[in-house]
Amino acid sequence: xxxxxxxxxxxxxxxxxxxxxxxxxxxxxxxxxxxxxxxxxxxxxxxxxxxxxxxxxxxxxxxxxxxxxxxxxxxxxxxxxxxxxxxxxxxxxxxxxxxxxxxxxxxxxxxxxxxxxxxxxxxxxxxxxxxxxxxxxxxxxxxxxxxxxxxxxxxxxxxxxxxxxxxxxxxxxxxxxxxxxxxxxxxxxxxxxxxxxxxxxxxxxxxxxxxxxxxxxxxxxxxxxxxxxxxxxxxxxxxxxxxxxxxxxxxxxxxxxxxxxxxxxxxxxxx
Numbered sequence: 001x002x003x004x005x006x007x008x009x010x011x012x013x014x015x016x017x018x019x020x021x022x023x024x025x026x027x028x029x030x031x032x033x034x035x036x037x038x039x040x041x042x043x044x045x046x047x048x049x050x051x052x053x054x055x056x057x058x059x060x061x062x063x064x065x066x067x068x069x070x071x072x073x074x075x076x077x078x079x080x081x082x083x084x085x086x087x088x089x090x091x092x093x094x095x096x097x098x099x100x101x102x103x104x105x106x107x108x109x110x111x112x113x114x115x116x117x118x119x120x121x122x123x124x125x126x127x128x129x130x131x132x133x134x135x136x137x138x139x140x141x142x143x144x145x146x147x148x149x150x151x152x153x154x155x156x157x158x159x160x161x162x163x164x165x166x167x168x169x170x171x172x173x174x175x176x177x178x179x180x181x182x183x184x185x186x187x188x189x190x191x192x193x194x195x196x197x198x199x200x201x202x203x204x205x206x207x208x209x210x211x212x213x214x215x216x217x218x219x220x221x222x223x224x225x226x227x228x229x230x231x232x233x234x235x236x237x238x239x240x241x242x243x244x245x246x247x248x249x250x251x252x253x254x255x256x257x258x259x260x261x262x263x264x265x266x267x268x269x270x271x
Contacts, residue, residue: 024116024123026150030139035109035130036100049249050132050160051078053265054169054201054239056085060098063257069098071258073105076129079265081158083169084127085203089114099127113139115152115171126154126171126202133159140190142170142183149173149180153187153202155194161270165246166194170202180205184212192219196245197270203239203261216242225251225266239264247271 061067076082089097103110106129114125135157142151153170168191172183184206191200206213208227216222225241227234229251239261246268255262
């Protein structure tokens, strides 16, 4: 009888440990002035225009269900700045997160901005790749009203054509509608407070008809780059590139099955 009770207690303790260890935990804020893989300060390019994109890479798993880092990297060639969503940390037997794998394949500096830890292991979050010189970056935790849906935003200040450009990237949670609306409002307020020129991009898990996005588009000078270029041909989408204080030369969506999301991109320049 004693052994049976002891066995039950041990099983309960073990189950409790597994439950606690498997619960996602937020990573908190962070900041810096350099990116990983940056061996020297990148020169400020003198080109008038530059290409930005946002891509929810779905853990580098394509529509065929296969995980393929090289296929994702191929989609990202030629961009000056790319915001990444659903970036996975290294597996237990690996040493590199997916932002590092992509950055090394493309030969550009990278940043992994994890939003959660799982099993006490860096698990999931945002990332970026850029060939432009970085002045600073900041990882900002977002509100999670239900103790789930932990997400963050990353504010990056870059130099391009002798001016500072602020870029805010994020991936809004869809764990529940309240958390989604709170995070959307939080990031939009942050973006509208930034000095121009500024870009806001990422997977917002909300379409253009969402009241908060309508509020954003009603703000002076805000342009939905893809929506402006595609017009009525623009499909319903949740991945956006918004700009203020910049002129959109071209924009679009690219989708070759490397993820369950299209890559949204824009070519922009100072007006």
